[in-house]
Amino acid sequence: MxxxxxxSDAIAKAEETILVLERDVxxxxxxxxxxxxxxxxxxxxxxxxEALTILxxxxxxxxxxxxxxxxxxxxxxxxxxxxxxxKVILAANAERASQAAADLCEIGPxxxxxYDPQLLVQRIRxxxxxxAD
Amino acid sequence: MVxxxxxxxxxxxxxxxxxxxxxxxSTSDFLRNEGFTVLEAGSARxxxxxxxxxxxxxxxxxxxxxxxxxxxxxxxxxxxxxxxxVKIVTASAYQITEPVEAVITKPYxxxxxxxxxxxxxxx
Numbered sequence: 001m002x003x004x005x006x007x008s009d010a011i012a013k014a015e016e017t018i019l020v021l022e023r024d025v026x027x028x029x030x031x032x033x034x035x036x037x038x039x040x041x042x043x044x045x046x047x048x049x050e051a052l053t054i055l056x057x058x059x060x061x062x063x064x065x066x067x068x069x070x071x072x073x074x075x076x077x078x079x080x081x082x083x084x085x086x087k088v089i090l091a092a093n094a095e096r097a098s099q100a101a102a103d104l105c106e107i108g109p110x111x112x113x114x115y116d117p118q119l120l121v122q123r124i125r126x127x128x129x130x131x132a133d
Numbered sequence: 134m135v136x137x138x139x140x141x142x143x144x145x146x147x148x149x150x151x152x153x154x155x156x157x158x159s160t161s162d163f164l165r166n167e168g169f170t171v172l173e174a175g176s177a178r179x180x181x182x183x184x185x186x187x188x189x190x191x192x193x194x195x196x197x198x199x200x201x202x203x204x205x206x207x208x209x210x211x212x213x214x215x216x217x218x219v220k221i222v223t224a225s226a227y228q229i230t231e232p233v234e235a236v237i238t239k240p241y242x243x244x245x246x247x248x249x250x251x252x253x254x255x256x
Contacts, residue, residue: 025179026186029172043158046175050154057155127186 016109017041017060021051021067021075026127027094031066034101034120039109048074055083062086066100094124145254146170146187150180150195150208160194163243169250176200177208184216192220192250197229206231220253222246 018040022028025046032042043060045051048071055062055078065072065079065088072090079086089104091097102117147169151157154175161171172190174180177199184190193212197205205223209231212219221233224241235249 025174025182029183032173044161044173045154046179050175053154054158058158 016064017043017062018104019043019045019051019054019062019065021045021048021065021071022097023047023068023071024128027068027097027124030120030124030127031097031101034098034114034117035066035104035108037114038105038112040104047071051075052078055079055086064089064104066091066097066104068097094128095121098124145191145250146172146189147250148172148174148180148183148190148193150174150177150193150199150205152176152196152199156196160243160246164194164247164250167247167251177203177205177211180208181211184212184219190216190219191254192222192234194222194224194246194250197223197225197227209233222249222253 018035020028020032020035020042022031023046028044028046032044035042043054043062045054051065052075063086065075065086067075067088067090069090069092072088076088076090079088089100091100098117098120101120102113105113147164149157149161149164149171151160152175157173157175161173164171172183174183180193180195195205195208199205209221209223212221213232222235222237223229223233224237224239226239229236234253237246237249
């Protein structure tokens, strides 16, 4: 790949946008921060209704929705029918959401995890004051 | 409660409290592009959850009128009671009497908001 192509690819990847749909504000903030630190543009929604508003009214080129299982399931049917190119990842708990975020970082703009996803889980749990499951 | 000196030693972290998702998104996005670390809360209750869990919030930017049983004015009073080191910027179309660091009159520009925040944190 030429330098110009590499730059173009880097710009395209830097513009990749992920919508984090998570009802718990602290978990949402940590996941969003983690994904931003590996170069994604991140939008945050706290409910399926908010996520739907963003998907319908924002001009953001959203590639992935990373959602908690309950809210994400409500939204996934709409996404499949109306935005079939958007990938929906549902996570049953903080550990799975963290692992999904880490996997996205490995394929994403910077191509590496900012730090171990287990640390992300620990941070979420310590701030929640109990298990985040 | 977070001691004032602890907050003062940290990089400025902002908390944007707004129940309208697209306004919250655009405000937070603009402030991130201005170089701030921005946390988002969709309600006054979420804002208190964040403030109780994180020690690093320097400035809260909150709307006054929000849906839910607990709204902007009560949030301001609670911040004043429990987090006195945290500065508050609020946007309102009306005069308010709550003790906040800055009130910006609606409608306002995001540039104006950013400028007010920077003056508050001495940047």
